[in-house]
Amino acid sequence: MWQLSPHTTLLGKLWRCTFLVFCGAVFMFLVLPVLIVLPLSFNSEPYFNYPMPGFSWRWYQNIVENEMWMVSAKNSIIVGLASTALAVTLGTLAALGLSKPSLPLKKLIVGILISPMIVPLVITGVGMYIFYAKYNLTGNLPGIIIAHTVIGTPFVLISVTAALAGFNLNIARAGQSLGATPTYVFFKITMPLIMPGIIYGGLLAFTSSLDELVVVMFLAGVEERTIPMQMWTGLREQLSPSVLAAATILVILLVGLLLAAELLRRRRERYFVSAK
Amino acid sequence: MDKPHVQFIDVEKSYDGETLVVEKLNLDIFSGEFLTILGPSGSGKSTCLSMLAGFETATCGEIKLHGKSINSVAPHKRNFGVVFQNYALFPHMTVFDNLMFPLKVRKIPLADAHKKVHRALEMVWMGGFADRWPSQLSGGQQQRIAVARALVFTPDLILMDEPLGALDRQLREQLQQEIKQIHNELGVTFVYVTHDQNEAMTMSDRVAIFNQGVIQQLATPDSLYECPMNAFVAEFFGTNNRLIGKVLQDNGETCRVELKDGSQVEALAVNIHEAGTRTTLAIRPERVLIQPNRDDCPNVYKVKVKELTYRGDHIRIHTSLCENEDFVVKISNNEKKVNMNPGETVEIGWRVEDCRALDPYCSDSVCPI
Structure with missing residues (x-):
């Protein structure tokens, strides 16, 4: 791929250059x-510029x-873990249901489930604020957990759907014919095989929760602030490299986390290649 | 034969509520037999197997096992071993764990289960492969494991859905023999789906030929080959020469048929209507005689040799007769050397009993005459 073939034309070479520049x-x-920004968190002085006068851990401290x-x-950790657990469960179940060919209105359901990814977060945030306030879900963690579950579920839905697309239906059928109940087949066969999709979806849901700011701003009180919110206030109030350290x-x-998931995937792949 | 093991009673299947994939299927499968469902793709044969396995539900009709309806029995309660075309081994389990799966589900004591697994692996000549992962095995080996997994729990019935379809010819023939041998050893009822007529012919006790959701003929391989009851079966099961003509005279046992070019053929009246209707004549290539003796062969024609193909054990002579542009004559390659060149004219003929007058045949795409 890096070696240009000998018959490459001038135009081809130009294209290659453009490609590399891009x-x-x-x-x-x-x-x-x-x-550029990350090393500044080790700056001994509270300024955001290079060269750094010295190294220190003070901002971490x-x-x-x-x-x-x-x-x-x-x-952040509570909200992240709880909303990821919920999103993984709901997203996986939704993907399984949506993989049934007989399900009517499939596109509509997918559209609705994925909408939190498409609708601007500010709008989602306002809507949630108004709606959650009615049920006392503002100014407390459960409200934020629910909101982040809503935001995280589409990631799981999409990645598990992709994993299921490569899943050979006959493998599940074989499991049933061998005497296993559908539930047993799901936990022993289907789930282990679509696990990479579930893990990726979960990671994406977790990261989306971890750096989500807009909805948190609407729903959280002072007690419920999360790391992004703390960073945001930090940036506005006293601009200090603490934010960079965080x-x-x-x-x-x-x-x-991503590296761990990748390593996990490779280790599994060494043992088995998903059967076509 | 005794009471049927499996019965299909007026089974119909439609996916969209309009077209029937399987039409009014009535089929009895007897205990211990090797029954093959043979048909072209889209003929409904796999759907039948799916219904029997419980993966699909019949739109109407009943499937009975030992005389009891299993329509409402879930697939995991049927106790049938199923082998799929794409092996369907569990890729995240070793061969051993794959075979242990049905035994674990049935809560069979461990020592017993281990013994069963090893016996099953021995049976498919895979004794040394217990610790391998499916991805480390070739296609043929994977399918052997799949067969072992389908029989390790002593199922009531073994169903195979084109199990050898993904393998190359040599391996396919070897596995055909192995599967047949397993069938002989175990005596379990086998229901085997394939589109390969050779496979059906070599393995089965009985073959049900399927087309467009209907069983065309159900019989032993030899009677299907020698006595096809309709033109589809004659065409689909073995090579066949087809001639289209009109019934001139029905003499009961035999009939006279006029071909398009005016020549007349004396044939067995198997499946014809009254004089004047169309009929298809079916003649097996190896039953066509070269330079026949006119006394026992009323049907003699002069044809031009178009091409000779050498097939090792036999030689095929391609000629054209009437509107059949590829009328094939097979002559076995024995001590009588064939002295023939393309372009020559030869006399060919066949005996009345080797020429069957069947229903007017219409293949889906082209309709002759």
């Missing part, structure tokens, strides 16, 4: 801002010692 630009705009940061971290921790956490 790839470089994508990389630059996507990754560079993050890479700052976070750990600050009660607001710790509360928001705890909230961001660094988040980035490392998320990259770690």
Whole structure:
């Protein structure tokens, strides 16, 4: 793929150059801002510019010692885990149901379930605020968990649907013919085989919850602030590298999660290739 | 024969509520027999198997096992071993765990189960493969494991849905023999679906030939081949020469048929209507004689040899007769050497009993005459 074939024309070479420049630009705009900002969290001075006068852990210490940061971290984790668990369950069930060919109005149902991904979050947020207020679901964690479940479910639905598309129906049928109840077949056969899809969907739901700000702003009170909200207030009130330290921790956490999932997938793949 | 093991009684299946995939199916399957459902793709044969396995429900009619209806019995309670075309092994389990699956579900004591698994693996000549993963096996090996898995729990019935369809010819023939051998050893009832007439012929006790949702003929392979009752069966089961003509005279046992070019043929009246109606004549290529003796062969024609194909054990002579542009004569390659060249004219003929006058045949795409 990197080697140009000998019969490449001038136009072909030009195309190749354009392609490489484009790839470089994508990389630059996507990754560079993050890479530039992260080292600043180790700055010994509270400024956001290079060159850094010295290295220090003070901003990390700052976070750990600050009660607001710790509360928001705890909230983020609770909301993230709870909403992911709910989204994974609901999204997987929805994908299973939607994979049945006999289901009527399939497109409409998918459209509705996926709408939180498409509708601007501000609109979702306002709607949720008005609706949840009626049921006392504002200013408390359950409200945020439900909201993030709604936002996270489409990710699970999509990735599990994709996993099911590659799933050979006869494998489940074989399980049944061998005497297993549909439930047993699901837990012992279908679920292990679509697990990669479930894990990816769960990771996406978790990350979407972890950095979701707009809906949290509508629903959370001071006690329920999450990390993104704390970062947001931090940026507005006292611009300090603590925010960057928090961001660094988040980035490392998320990259770690994705790597773990990838490793898991590779280890499984070594044992079996999904049967066509 | 004794009471049927499985009975299809007026079974019909429609997916869309309009077209019937299976039409008024009545079929008795006897205990211990190897029954093959043979038909072209889309003939409804796989649907029949799916209904028997319980994956599909019949739109109407009844399927009985040992005289009791199983329409409302869930697939996992039927105790049938099913083998699929694409193996359908559980890829996340080793061969051993794949075979243990039905035994675990049935809560068979571990020591007993291990013994059964090893016996089943021995049966399919895969004794040393218990610890492999399905992805480490070739197609033929995977299918052997699938067969072992389908019989390890001593099912009532073994169903196979084109199990050898994905394998190459040599492997297919080998597995055909192996499956047949397993059938002989176990004596379990086999219901086997295939579109391959050779497979049906070599393996089955009886074959049900399916077309457009209807059984065309149900008989032993030899009687299907030698005494096809309609033109579809004659065409589908074995190679066949087809001639289209008009019934001139029905003499009861035999009849006279006029071909399009005016020549007349003396044939067995098997499935014809009154004089004047159309009929299809079916003649097996190996029953056509070269330079026949006119005394016992009323049907003699002069044809031009178009092409000779050498097939090792036999030679095929391609000629054209009447409107059949590819009338094939098979002569076995024995000590009598064939001295014939393309372009030559030869006399061919056949005996009355080798020429069957059947119903007017219409293949779906082209309708001759």
